[in-house]
Amino acid sequence: MMIKIAIKNLLGARLRTILNVFVTAFSFFLILFMSAMYDGMLQHAKQVTMDTEIAGGAYWHPEYDPLDPMRFEDAHSTLPSEIQSLVDQNTAFPVLVSQASIYPAGRIMPAIMKGIKPDQNIVNMPTNSLSGHDDISIPVLIGKGMASDTKLEVGDTFTIRWLDADRTYDADEGTVVHIMDIENFKLDMGHIWIPLDRSQSMLSMEEEATYVTYKKGAPQIHKTEGWIHRDINYLVQDMEAIIEADKPGAQVMYVILLALAAMGIFNAQVLSIFRRGREIGTLMALGMTRTRVVGLFTLEGGLNALLAAAATLIFFGPILYHFGVNGIPLPIDYTEMGMIMAKRLVPIYTTGLVVSTTVLVSIVVLIVSYIPSRRIARMKPTDSLRGKAVV
Amino acid sequence: MENSLVVTIKNLVKQFPVGGDYFTALKDINLNITKGEFTGLIGPSGSGKTTLLNIIGGLDSPTKGKVSALGNSLNDTSHNVRARLRRKHMGFIFQSYNLLPVYTVFENVELPLILNNVEMKKRKAIVKEAVASVGLSNKLDSRPNMLSGGECQRTAIARAIVHQPGLVLADEPTANLDAENSHHIMKILTDLNQKLDTSFIFATHDEKIMDYLRRIIHLDDGQITEDEFIKNSKVDTSK
Ligand SMILES: Nc1ncnc2c1ncn2[C@@H]1O[C@H](COP(=O)(O)OP(=O)(O)OP(=O)(O)O)[C@@H](O)[C@H]1O
Ligand SMILES: [Mg+2]
Numbered sequence: 001m002m003i004k005i006a007i008k009n010l011l012g013a014r015l016r017t018i019l020n021v022f023v024t025a026f027s028f029f030l031i032l033f034m035s036a037m038y039d040g041m042l043q044h045a046k047q048v049t050m051d052t053e054i055a056g057g058a059y060w061h062p063e064y065d066p067l068d069p070m071r072f073e074d075a076h077s078t079l080p081s082e083i084q085s086l087v088d089q090n091t092a093f094p095v096l097v098s099q100a101s102i103y104p105a106g107r108i109m110p111a112i113m114k115g116i117k118p119d120q121n122i123v124n125m126p127t128n129s130l131s132g133h134d135d136i137s138i139p140v141l142i143g144k145g146m147a148s149d150t151k152l153e154v155g156d157t158f159t160i161r162w163l164d165a166d167r168t169y170d171a172d173e174g175t176v177v178h179i180m181d182i183e184n185f186k187l188d189m190g191h192i193w194i195p196l197d198r199s200q201s202m203l204s205m206e207e208e209a210t211y212v213t214y215k216k217g218a219p220q221i222h223k224t225e226g227w228i229h230r231d232i233n234y235l236v237q238d239m240e241a242i243i244e245a246d247k248p249g250a251q252v253m254y255v256i257l258l259a260l261a262a263m264g265i266f267n268a269q270v271l272s273i274f275r276r277g278r279e280i281g282t283l284m285a286l287g288m289t290r291t292r293v294v295g296l297f298t299l300e301g302g303l304n305a306l307l308a309a310a311a312t313l314i315f316f317g318p319i320l321y322h323f324g325v326n327g328i329p330l331p332i333d334y335t336e337m338g339m340i341m342a343k344r345l346v347p348i349y350t351t352g353l354v355v356s357t358t359v360l361v362s363i364v365v366l367i368v369s370y371i372p373s374r375r376i377a378r379m380k381p382t383d384s385l386r387g388k389a390v391v
Numbered sequence: 392m393e394n395s396l397v398v399t400i401k402n403l404v405k406q407f408p409v410g411g412d413y414f415t416a417l418k419d420i421n422l423n424i425t426k427g428e429f430t431g432l433i434g435p436s437g438s439g440k441t442t443l444l445n446i447i448g449g450l451d452s453p454t455k456g457k458v459s460a461l462g463n464s465l466n467d468t469s470h471n472v473r474a475r476l477r478r479k480h481m482g483f484i485f486q487s488y489n490l491l492p493v494y495t496v497f498e499n500v501e502l503p504l505i506l507n508n509v510e511m512k513k514r515k516a517i518v519k520e521a522v523a524s525v526g527l528s529n530k531l532d533s534r535p536n537m538l539s540g541g542e543c544q545r546t547a548i549a550r551a552i553v554h555q556p557g558l559v560l561a562d563e564p565t566a567n568l569d570a571e572n573s574h575h576i577m578k579i580l581t582d583l584n585q586k587l588d589t590s591f592i593f594a595t596h597d598e599k600i601m602d603y604l605r606r607i608i609h610l611d612d613g614q615i616t617e618d619e620f621i622k623n624s625k626v627d628t629s630k
Binding site for chain 2: 004005008009011012013278279281282284285286287288289290291380381382385
């Protein structure tokens, strides 16, 4: 019986219902969209990291700690034989990591110099741009961010100074052969990439490397001879730590959006109760109990949410779908701000997201419908009949 | 004759808190109303007519004294019991009609039946009959904003009597209407009064109504100053 009256009220109050439903649907859409964008962003960042950096996993020299450049000088050796055989089969490639100082345009800057095999095709980096520069003493590949920091352009030369295995300083001239537009800022900021054999001879570390990255699906090595196996889970850890650290921010955003939605509905509900004071008084005069009136208004709020969900699907569904398929072009290049961001962001709608958002929005709608409705119970029918709704 | 009493009021006092003090709107009211009465509460503005009507309808509670309506004490009853009493046995007519704007005439009149859980099949016929009795059969699907004031009030009357209540309370039902409509409304109400054996209590200061009343209770400053039974009212009481 109540539901019939509630539906009648909603359908009868055409414009008011449409507005309420639209406000709710819009908030619903925003929450869904923003969350999906955020998920898409994280997913993308993870994907990019895997794609450009992690591949299937890696074996690290026991002394290697990417966060401690002071120890790079101890973190190198020839490869354990089983790992070497992976490299020989082209299912892995070695990287030699060292510290260097560079002098672009007379300035001095510390840099991480990584020697990489130009012909690797395991990670998505334009390393082959390093090959075939016999006329250049050190071909250098840098990222866009590094290029703008150092104001270097393709063809520019600069001095590189490094400490070799005998702990003596040496220097030579590097030439920028390519500037890569890579989304993974970790491969960009402070990095110079040079051919592996060049770095090995510069450092007098022939055949040596700091870590080896292997392809997805490469056979697991058992005799690592002290080298440490770092699987994907380990390597995405810091990525996940960033995501974890970012979560409170995302949750704040989620809560703000939800609060906006709630406020919209709350407002609409308060307004409608205020405006409908006389109606409430009439219903009570006709013998509706207070509990039932409260129930009726809460139910109307709930139906509102249901209609809003449907409206979201109908009106915003195509937009959500469109972005889900085509992504959203971003106007700014966020890589320069030290973020892994696609030029085109593709929101990801997981079932979990849709279900949890729907449930959450519904609960919030019910609560914010119920709270103002409860005021009805405190109203005296005689007051409401005179149109004096006390909210 | 006790069972033919529709309303009994003994030593009723109603006070409203005003600031830190009380305003006494009704002072020691004693009143009995029997079945089938067509009674008006008459008095100047602020004399307590609406207050008394609200208390009889259980919309407001007495400060002191005993009030019962249709055999139910209204002194210590819960909201729910009073709501049930109104739902089943009372009808209300208001000065400003108080129709639900989003409902059609049919739906407005149907509402008391829905609240009383009358089956849908039965509802339709009952509503149509009630609407016919106020002469609005051609307006069943109209909404209140498409109706004239008189038509709105007739709809409200249909809504007040559709569930055949024992008592109808009408607060200034003609105050917003012109003379012609007021007479039309009063004729309808006197007819219904006789047909349905329903008791009517009006609160009014509309002179036009007085000729129809069979009992006039004069209120002044919260007290009954006169209680007259009228023999030659426009209603033929001989039947
Ligand atoms: N809720 C309230 N709080 C305080 N005072 C009230 C309240 N309701 C009514 N009163 C006062 O009680 C007195 C009687 O009011 P009531 O509405 O019963 O008068 P009335 O006879 O119906 O007048 P009218 O003809 O103008 O409708 C008035 O002085 C009014 O100000
Ligand atoms: Mg009044």
